[in-house]
Amino acid sequence: MDTARHEAAVVSPGVDDDPTAAVNRWVIGPMTALNRDILAGREPPDAFPAMVQHAVGPLLDTPERYGPRDTCQLLVLLGLVGAGLGRHFQERHPAHRATPERAFDVGVGVGVEPIGFLEYFHRLAEHSGTGHPHRDTYASLTRWNLPPSEAWWGGARLAVLPGVFDDGALRTYTAAVDEVRFFELIKLSETFERAVNLAVGPLADGSVDLLGAEALHRLGVAALLLEGMRKLNADFAALPPAEGLSAGHFMDVFRQFAVHWRPGDVPPSGALDPEALERDLVLGTEAPGFREHLHRMGPGLLPAERDRLAAVADVPALTELVLQRCDPEDGLAQATQTQLRMLVGRFPVLAALHLVLQANARMSGVHLMLSKRYLFNPQRARDRSGYGDPGVVSNRRGTTGMDETALEHLTRVRQHHPLVALRGLPTAELEVLTGLAALRADAPGDLSAAVGFDGTSALRQRPTADDLTGPARPAEGAP
Incomplete structure (x- = not known):
C-alpha cells in the first residue's frame, strides 16, 4: 500500500493549521484517492480502516473539547470517513451486510484515548447540540458540507x-x-x-x-x-x-x-x-x-x-x-x-x-x-x-x-x-x-x-418593487 501518498496531507499540521483543517485536507485529498484506488482494485478494502487509524485517528482530540463550528465540520468529515469504512467492509463479503457495525469495531481507534469510531461519532454528535444522528445524514452531507x-x-x-x-x-x-x-x-x-x-x-x-x-x-x-x-x-x-x-x-x-x-x-x-x-x-x-x-x-x-x-x-x-x-x-x-x-x-x-x-x-x-x-x-x-x-x-x-x-x-x-x-x-x-x-x-x-x-444568485442585484412583504424567516436546522 502506498501509505505516504494517502497520508501526506495530515501527518504534520502546519503552524497556522489546526487538527480539523488537517482532517479536512485528508478527506478532500488522500481519502478520495484511497477510495478510488480501492474501487479500482489497486488497494485492498482493509487499507481504508488502516489509514483512518494511522493518518486521521491521532489528529482527533476528545470530542467534548471542540467548539461548535469545529464539531459540525467534523461531523461532515467523519460522516464521509464512516461511509467509506462501512462500504469497504460490507463489500468484502455479503455476510457483512447483516452486521454493518463491525466495520467500525476492528482496528479503528481514533482520538487521544483512543476510542472506537462509532463511540467517537456518537459523542461528537451529542456534543454538537444539533441533535445530529449518530451516523452520516442528509443535513451534514449536503447542507452543511456545501457553501451557503x-x-x-x-x-x-x-x-x-x-x-x-x-x-x-x-x-x-x-x-x-x-x-x-x-x-x-x-x-x-x-x-x-x-x-x-x-x-x-x-x-x-x-x-x-x-x-x-x-x-x-x-x-x-x-x-x-x-x-x-x-x-x-x-x-x-x-x-x-x-x-x-x-x-x-x-x-x-x-x-x-x-x-x-x-x-x-x-x-x-x-x-x-x-x-x-x-x-x-x-x-x-x-x-x-x-x-x-x-x-x-x-x-x-x-x-x-x-x-x-x-x-x-x-x-x-x-x-x-x-x-x-x-x-x-x-x-x-x-x-x-x-x-x-x-x-x-x-x-x-x-x-x-x-x-x-x-x-x-x-x-x-x-x-x-x-x-x-x-x-x-x-x-x-x-x-x-x-x-x-x-x-x-x-x-x-x-x-x-x-x-x-x-x-x-x-x-x-x-x-x-x-x-x-x-x-x-x-x-x-x-x-x-x-x-x-x-x-x-x-x-x-x-x-x-x-x-x-454564497451570493452568486443572478437575481441578487435585480431590485424591483415586487419583493415579498416582510423579511424572510431564517433557515431552520442551521448549526
Whole structure:
C-alpha cells in the first residue's frame, strides 16, 4: 500500500493549521484517492480502516473539547470517513451486510484515548447540540458540507441554507466531478424549496390574509420559483454524462456509500430533504402512507426539522384552507367552465394556488424522470442482461426504500390535486387574473438563476418593487 501518498496531507499540521483543517485536507485529498484506488482494485478494502487509524485517528482530540463550528465540520468529515469504512467492509463479503457495525469495531481507534469510531461519532454528535444522528445524514452531507446558498427575488433574499465551512470547497467520496455536480444540484434544489415554503407558509399559518393581494403575490412568486427549480433539474438531466452525472457512477459509486452503520438505521438520502417533505404537507399533496413514511424517516432528520414537520402536519393544508374560505357550493369537479370563471373571478386565490400546484406537479414529473434516467431504467437493463443488483446498496429502490411504483404514485397524486378542475381554464388567463403574468414579465428568462452559492444568485442585484412583504424567516436546522 502506498501509505505516504494517502497520508501526506495530515501527518504534520502546519503552524497556522489546526487538527480539523488537517482532517479536512485528508478527506478532500488522500481519502478520495484511497477510495478510488480501492474501487479500482489497486488497494485492498482493509487499507481504508488502516489509514483512518494511522493518518486521521491521532489528529482527533476528545470530542467534548471542540467548539461548535469545529464539531459540525467534523461531523461532515467523519460522516464521509464512516461511509467509506462501512462500504469497504460490507463489500468484502455479503455476510457483512447483516452486521454493518463491525466495520467500525476492528482496528479503528481514533482520538487521544483512543476510542472506537462509532463511540467517537456518537459523542461528537451529542456534543454538537444539533441533535445530529449518530451516523452520516442528509443535513451534514449536503447542507452543511456545501457553501451557503441563497434564493433571491426582486432584490430581496428569500431564503438561505447555511454551510459550516468557509473554504468554498465541497467534500465528496471520490472527488469525481459527477459527485460535485450532483451535490450542488441537491442543495440548490433545496434552496428553491426553502424559498417556496417561506413564501407560502404565512398563508397556511394565518399571518397573511388568504383573500388579499399579498397572498396572490406570494403564490405567484412560489409558482415561478418552482418553475426555476424544474428548469434547474431538467437542464441537469439534459447534460451529456461527461458534463453532468453518469448513471454508472451514480449507481455503482455514489449510492454505494449510503450504507447502514447499524441494522435498521436511516442512511443519507435526498428523500430526507425536509423542505420537500414540508411542501407536500403545506400544499396538501401527500400520498396515502405519507405520515408513516415521515415517521420512518424521523431518525435521519435533525430535531428542528422533525419539529417543523410535526407542526405543519398538525394543521390543515393550504389547499383545504383556501377551499374552506372560497366555499364552492357544488364542488369544483361539477362546475362548468363558465362557473369556474365566475368562481376564480370572485376568489383569484383559487387560481393562484392552482398555478402553484401545477408547477409543483411538473417539478414532481421531472424528479420522477431523473429517478428513471439515473436509477430505475439502467437497473432494469441490468436485470435483463443478467447483471442483477450486486451492490451493497440496492439499485432497485431508493436509499430509504421507495421504489419506482411508489414514486409514480406520488407523482400522480401531485398531478391530481384538489384544484385540478381548474385545468379547464387557459393558463394564460389565470396568470393574468392572479398577477403572475406581470411577475413573469419582470422576471429573467432563466428562472433557475434565482438561486446560487454564497451570493452568486443572478437575481441578487435585480431590485424591483415586487419583493415579498416582510423579511424572510431564517433557515431552520442551521448549526
